[in-house]
Amino acid sequence: MEDKxxxxxxxxxxxxxxxxxxxxxxxxxxxxxxxxxxNMADTAFVGRLGTSASGAVGIVFGFxxxxxxxxxxxxxxxxxxxxxxxGQKNYEEASRIGSTGFFCAIFLGLIILxxxxxxxxxxxxxxxxxxxIAPYAKTYITFILLACPPMISSFVMNNILRYEGKASLGMIxxxxxxxxxxxxxxxxxxxxxxxxxxxxxxxxxxxxISFFILLYMFLSDKTQTKLSIRKVIPDPAVIIDICTTxxxxxxxxxxASIATMILNKKAGYYGDAAVAAMSIVSRxxxxxxxxxxxxxxxxxxxxxxxxxxxxxxxxxxxxxxxxVFSETVIFVISLGVILFxxxxxxxxxxxxxxxxxxxxxxxxxxxxxVFMPFGTVTExxxxxxxxxxxxxxxxxxxxxxxxxxxxxxxSGLRGxxxxxxxxxxxxxxxxxxxxxxxxxxxxxxxxxxxxxx
Numbered sequence: 001m002e003d004k005x006x007x008x009x010x011x012x013x014x015x016x017x018x019x020x021x022x023x024x025x026x027x028x029x030x031x032x033x034x035x036x037x038x039n040m041a042d043t044a045f046v047g048r049l050g051t052s053a054s055g056a057v058g059i060v061f062g063f064x065x066x067x068x069x070x071x072x073x074x075x076x077x078x079x080x081x082x083x084x085x086x087g088q089k090n091y092e093e094a095s096r097i098g099s100t101g102f103f104c105a106i107f108l109g110l111i112i113l114x115x116x117x118x119x120x121x122x123x124x125x126x127x128x129x130x131x132x133i134a135p136y137a138k139t140y141i142t143f144i145l146l147a148c149p150p151m152i153s154s155f156v157m158n159n160i161l162r163y164e165g166k167a168s169l170g171m172i173x174x175x176x177x178x179x180x181x182x183x184x185x186x187x188x189x190x191x192x193x194x195x196x197x198x199x200x201x202x203x204x205x206x207x208x209i210s211f212f213i214l215l216y217m218f219l220s221d222k223t224q225t226k227l228s229i230r231k232v233i234p235d236p237a238v239i240i241d242i243c244t245t246x247x248x249x250x251x252x253x254x255x256a257s258i259a260t261m262i263l264n265k266k267a268g269y270y271g272d273a274a275v276a277a278m279s280i281v282s283r284x285x286x287x288x289x290x291x292x293x294x295x296x297x298x299x300x301x302x303x304x305x306x307x308x309x310x311x312x313x314x315x316x317x318x319x320x321x322x323x324v325f326s327e328t329v330i331f332v333i334s335l336g337v338i339l340f341x342x343x344x345x346x347x348x349x350x351x352x353x354x355x356x357x358x359x360x361x362x363x364x365x366x367x368x369x370v371f372m373p374f375g376t377v378t379e380x381x382x383x384x385x386x387x388x389x390x391x392x393x394x395x396x397x398x399x400x401x402x403x404x405x406x407x408x409x410x411s412g413l414r415g416x417x418x419x420x421x422x423x424x425x426x427x428x429x430x431x432x433x434x435x436x437x438x439x440x441x442x443x444x445x446x447x448x449x450x451x452x453x
Contacts, residue, residue, distance in 0.1 A: 005089075005091060012302065017302065024299075025298025026294075027170065028167050029291055031167075031171045032294040042181075043279065049196060052272050058275055058276065059133060059137045059264060060127070062128065063127055063144065066254060070108055071105060074101040075155045078160060082160065082163060082164075082225060084308030087304070096231045096232070100233045112145070113146065127264065128264025143201050143204040162300065163301045167301075170214065185199050248392045249395070252398070255403075277345070277353075280349060284362060292372065296377045297380070298322075303315050307386075323377050330369055342355055390440070397433050
């Protein structure tokens with residue numbers, strides 16, 4: 001075990017930063033892309049059931065983002081802390097932090113499952129359902145609730161693996177579930193004639209399979225972090241530390257969910273076609289941004305580990321390489337999506353109204369996406385190095401505090417056009433505070449690396 005730990009430490013602190021970012025980001029990008037492909041495939045398959053069913057996927061997507069937010073809070077929080085501990089060679093404390101985050105996630109998942117089933121009807125309307133969308137949304141979200149505990153805890157395990165520098169193991173778990181989900185959708189929906197219930201059942205089954213595959217990684221001595229209920233730290237201060245470190249991830253996803261609910265409400269005034277169109281645009285936009293997000297998530301463990309090991313020059317050079325790499329990738333892919341926007345929307349829903357609304361929204365969305373990597377990687381840098389307050393501010397502005405007021409204001413001034421324009425404009429404006437926070441951080445980062453002994 002000691003040899004494995006030394007080998008991993010050497011890899012994280014001595015491998016050239018550019019090579020290490022590529023090595024860790026490729027599995028993460030693949031995981032993100034497969035998840036996005038599943039989301040788009042789900043939208044496409046359900047779209048065959050009608051516009052209202054397609055809108056239901058967008059409604060439930062907002063709730064799944066909340067589940068993901070909780071998982072990322074415990075996963076990013078415990079992962080960031082344990083990665084810095086691994087950089088300091090404090091292996092036992094790292095396992096205790098990882099175990100605490102994992103079991104807290106399972107417990108909270110059970111609470112969400114119970115509360116969601118009790119308040120199912122008000123929940124789907126809170127998420128933005130119309131009367132015609134609600135029956136589909138209730139069926140679909142029931143299966144998502146049943147999969148809530150493994151879904152949340154899988155996000156935690158995947159993040160811990162990433163922060164250990166073993167993103168490929170996390171990719172195996174997430175990839176297996178997503179591929180099974182993509183295969184299961186058409187079989188359960190159409191061959192077994194389960195309709196939208198088949199899409200929900202396929203998601204639930206795949207989440208449980210992912211959970212057990214990821215758990216096997218920790219139980220088979222493939223990781224430095226050991227998950228055990230005996231290692232849980234029943235100290236509120238430790239749990240708060242994990243939650244506050246992961247809070248930027250929570251607030252980012254939570255505000256995005258709230259924004260999605262408001263977006264669905266505003267779009268709902270223009271009919272189910274508008275809801276379906278904006279849902280499709282969100283899925284495609286997330287697919288494009290997954291490339292940049294995966295690259296950034298490859299940088300995070302390098303940032304946290306080397307910050308803990310006091311290798312500050314590697315943190316600095318890793319950041320700038322990640323930003324340039326991410327911006328280049330996003331620019332190229334966004335340009336392709338802009339050129340074929342109408343065709344892409346039509347693949348999901350061949351409805352003239354959906355295509356017309358979605359095409360303009362998608363073009364604007366992709367034009368603004370080129371502003372996103374800089375802010376995203378800056379937020380990841382702050383979070384991974386323990387600057388939770390600054391990261392939370394960044395996350396809040398980027399995810400909702402700019403978008404929500406703009407959505408309300410522009411929808412009132414410009415109607416449907418304003419709804420299409422609000423999120424792209426928020427992406428552009430979020431660049432300004434990102435630049436300020438980056439300057440603030442680097443002015444305080446020591447210019448030279450120190451001995452980790």
